[in-house]
Amino acid sequence: MDKSSENNRHVYWNPYFGGFLLGLLIIFTFYMTGRGLGASGAMKSSVVTLVDKVSHEHTINNAYYSKFVKDDESPMNTWLVFESLGVLAGAFISGSLSGRIGFRVQHSPKITSRRRLVFALFGGILFGLGAQIARGCTSGAALSGMAVLSTGGFITMLAIFGTAYLFAYFFRKNWI
Amino acid sequence: MGPLIPNGILTNEWNIIxxxxxxxxxxxILEASGFSSSRKLAGVFYGYDFAVLKVFFTAAVVSVIGLYYMDYLGWIDMGMLYVHPTYLWAAIIGGAIMGVGFVAxxxxxxxxxxAVAIGKLDAWVYVFGIMLGVFIFSEAYSVLEGLYNGSFLGNITLVDSFDIPANYIIFGVTIIALVAFFVSDIVRKRIKKVFY
Structure with missing residues (x-):
């Protein structure tokens, strides 16, 4: 790797520039599709598909899975799954251009990677659970909700960031 | 005019493309803004990096001003846009659980x-965790159904909730965002730098 990309690895866009482009993208998304962005929806579709593969009987008998299982098509055939495939590709392109690609576990030097992975798993479980209860995550509920002044979107945003600040003290060793 | 696909101006096949x-x-945009780094994201909760706050609120303000302006110009029909529904307690409790998950x-x-796309293994584990969380929710759906479907207030907006016109609300949100940007820069200068 040449020296310039080594130095640029942690140089990111100005946050206001990134935010401005993201705002334009949300406008474009609503203008085209009438809906906002999302992320956790694709993971839900993946879970529904996996469970459906293991036991179709179980998915049709479960009141939640059955909402997303259709007889004639795969539960993966949703807008958010295609959008998320785009997210993976887009992030890969951006990471490639800046030399940020590589398998590693990122963590504070004060903790072990094992501890980082345990907390990542635990945090993911909570986020997955919470995103189902609130019908969307930071993208689908909070950001896309706020773009159309949805009351639920604002409440979810305040609950996410408010609680994260409240609990930040207990997880400080992982980050600072 | 807009939204194009619900109005039938573009056919549904375009939807996937x-x-x-x-x-x-x-x-x-997310990766280039540094959002593939958990240590950068977590900075917002400890005051050493406010990229999350700046990107998130800039995007929210730009999108809400843009959409309402396009509605005013007649380019898009706000009434046809999907408004995330408000289930009061589900939004609060779900959001709170997500908040703990975020900082953990x-x-x-x-x-x-x-982060998965650029090879962060902690993100692979995190995504696996999200899928486990979805699985737990689905299996426990009979217990959580009351919370999930309860306290439904409709697809309401802040205009309905506060009964004040949208332009005042948007102006207020913009002022809050600008104050937050200003305060975050002051806080960051006072907090010990974290290198990551």
């Missing part, structure tokens, strides 16, 4: 996908 293109832009895991679902 547009989904991939929008996703591409979304992933690129250092990602949210969208950002974790970006």
């Amino acid at each position: 547009i989904a991939v293109l929008i996703g591409l832009a979304f992933g690129f 895991g250092g990602f949210c679902p969208g950002t974790s996908l970006c």
Whole structure:
């Protein structure tokens, strides 16, 4: 790797520039599709598909899975799954251009990677659970909700960031 | 005019192509803004990096001003846009659980996908965790159904909730965002730098 990309690895866009482009993208998304962005929806579709593969009987008998299982098509055939495939590709392109690609576990030097992975798993479980209860995550509920002044979107945003600040003290060793 | 696909101006087949293109832009913007780094994301909770706050609120303000302005110009019909429904307690409790997950895991679902794409193994574990969380919710749905479907207030907006016109609300949100940007820069100068 040449020296310039080594130095640029942690140089990111100005946050206001990134935010401005993201705002334009949300406008474009609503203008085209009438809906906002999302992320956790694709993971839900993946879970529904996996469970459906293991036991179709179980998915049709479960009141939640059955909402997303259709007889004639795969539960993966949703807008958010295609959008998320785009997210993976887009992030890969951006990471490639800046030399940020590589398998590693990122963590504070004060903790072990094992501890980082345990907390990542635990945090993911909570986020997955919470995103189902609130019908969307930071993208689908909070950001896309706020773009159309949805009351639920604002409440979810305040609950996410408010609680994260409240609990930040207990997880400080992982980050600072 | 807009939204184009619900109004039948573009056919439904375009939906999938547009989904991939929008996703591409979304992933690129998030990764280029540094959202594939959990340590950068977590900075917002400890005051050493406010990129999350700045990107998130800039995007919210730009999008809400843009959409309402396009509605005013007659380019888009706000009434046809999907408004995220308000289930009061589900939004609060679900949001609170996500908040703990955010500060424990250092990602949210969208950002974790970006980190997965550039090979962060902690993000792979995080996404696996999200899928486990979805699985737990689905299996426990009979217990959580009351919370999930309860306290439904409709697809309401802040205009309905506070009964004040949208332009005042948007102006207020913009002022709050600008104050938050200003305060975050002051806080960051006082907090010990964290290198990551």
